[in-house]
Amino acid sequence: MVPATRILAALAFTVAAPVVVLGWLWLVGRLEAVVPHRLQRRLVPWLWLAPALVPVGVFLAWPLANTVWLSLRDAGSRSWAGLDNYRYLVTSGEVHTALRNNLLWLVLLTGGCLVVGLAVAVLTDRVRYESLAKAAVVLPTAIPFVAGAVIWRFMYQYRPPGLAQTGTLNAVLTAVGAAPVAWLVDGRTNNAALIGVGVWMTAGFATVILSAALKAVPPELHEAARIDGAGPWQAFRHVILPELRPAIVVTATLVAVSAFKAFDIVYAMTNGNYRTDVIANLMYRQLFVDQDYGRASAIAVLLTLLAAPILLVNARATRRSAP
Template identity: 40%
Template sequence: MDNFIDWGPKLFNALLVVAVFGAVIGLLLIVVDRAPKRGHDRYQLALFLLPAVFMLTVGLLIPAVRTTVLSFTNAAGDFVGFDNYGWLFSEDEALTTIRNTVIWVVLTPILSTGVGLIYAILINEARTEALSKSLVFMPMAISFVGAGIIWKFMYAYRGGGSDQIGLINQIIVWFGGEPKQLLLDPPVNTLLLLVVMVWIQAGFAMVVLSAAIKGIPTDIIEAARIDGVNAWSMFWKVTLPSIRASVIVVLSTITIAVLKVFDIVRTMTGGNFDTSVIANEMYTQAFRFREPGRGAALAVFLFVLVIPLVVYQIRILRQREETR
């Protein structure tokens, strides 16, 4: 009975939200239906865009402006100018975070796309194509936190002659080596965390690139084979140029995901041992060290890094649409 009483207000609030949403949609439909016939399409477009614009303003635009303002203040809320940005580009801790982020951004998209492309080429020729693609894509269905926990067990260490539960250390023992605490030694630990992201994103790259490869006109492939092109030349001179736009989209999409990576680092190392990245350090500064200004400066810096990639990706997608 007490549980029902506790859940009563929450259930009421949920039903109230659903009712308000239904009322707003119903009101929009009535207004659109009664709009003047002249310019009806414009009224319809404006009214249906209004809720989305409102939500974007409340959920994105206003927080972005507040975060930018906050980045110029200290923990007490006093204006400090560009001090937080000075800390970002001068302190060893912040510079290590930027260095790690650069490593992630440079290596992860290239490795993920390369592995995904290899998978796509090999699996497209396999008899068990559907099953193979499902297995490769499966990590994409796992949350970053779940993937981090799985790989934390993979890298697990036990000392004192105990049996190893981590696969990597067990392999080292099988070959006569000594087990190591793999996630403690920089910069190797950053590379080991990076492997988790590659494992996840390779499935996404494989699906997109596999579809692009299958979309290559058969007459181009047949003409190349008639000319006696071998498999290696076929890849470099026919396949890769034909799927160039898809490769760029995959690279930019994975790069954006990498810039925002948080869960893997937080789950596996907590950002310790020189493994922190911008998104993780943003959380650490704002909520652990009680320095919201520094956290906001990191957030603004991350936002600035993401914008050119988003613009470039939109431009590539538009070019693809225009060429169809």
């Protein structure tokens, strides 16, 4: 039985909120007609933006400010800690390991998704089985990250040499005479194995965006390159790639932000063990396991600062590509 308070809250958000917004817009329209002309350019735009700015302030600005405040408090948020939590970020070895792994995620996940997405978009363009090939790449994006991590954990399953290998990859290796690999335990392979799962589940997103951008390249450019005697590689490098640059930048920044937020795959497959920790997993452990709200908030601030430049690059690229 659903409590009555939850039903009333659902009705408030689905019915009352749109009514309030529409009423506010109607009121602003009436005010615009009576506000003096010299105030319209300064006041009226902010009135129109108020329905968007209020949720941003409530659900984004205020939680961010509160997180910064909590990062300056002790573990239980009972007393002032100053910069002690940020000192932990600078001196802690586990934070350094997580930052190094996040850098690996940033480079390999972003690069892998762009390479796979661009290759699929270009190689399947104008072929009869284009939809089928793209569907095979895009399909994993419909799977939750935790489910994908469980699938690949079975794929990476390891058993000592001499025993029957239940993991698909190690079964293939032993079938051709190679030794099985402890993919998720061996420090030489575990981070790459986790990132490979991320590429498998995210490359479809890059494929969709880059394929749409490729379809938007004017056919006249292809024809002009062919008339000038450009080969396939020259046409791709000097004609197609410059046209795809805005889409590539936007895709790269979005995937890069997801690399900084990597959590599900790491948590489900290794839980940060064997030196595979990432910032988001470290924040989760500090908050829910160690119950250190100060350090968890400081890590959240660090994660925000790391992602902010990428978001600014994305905003600039989107503004430049706008007509």
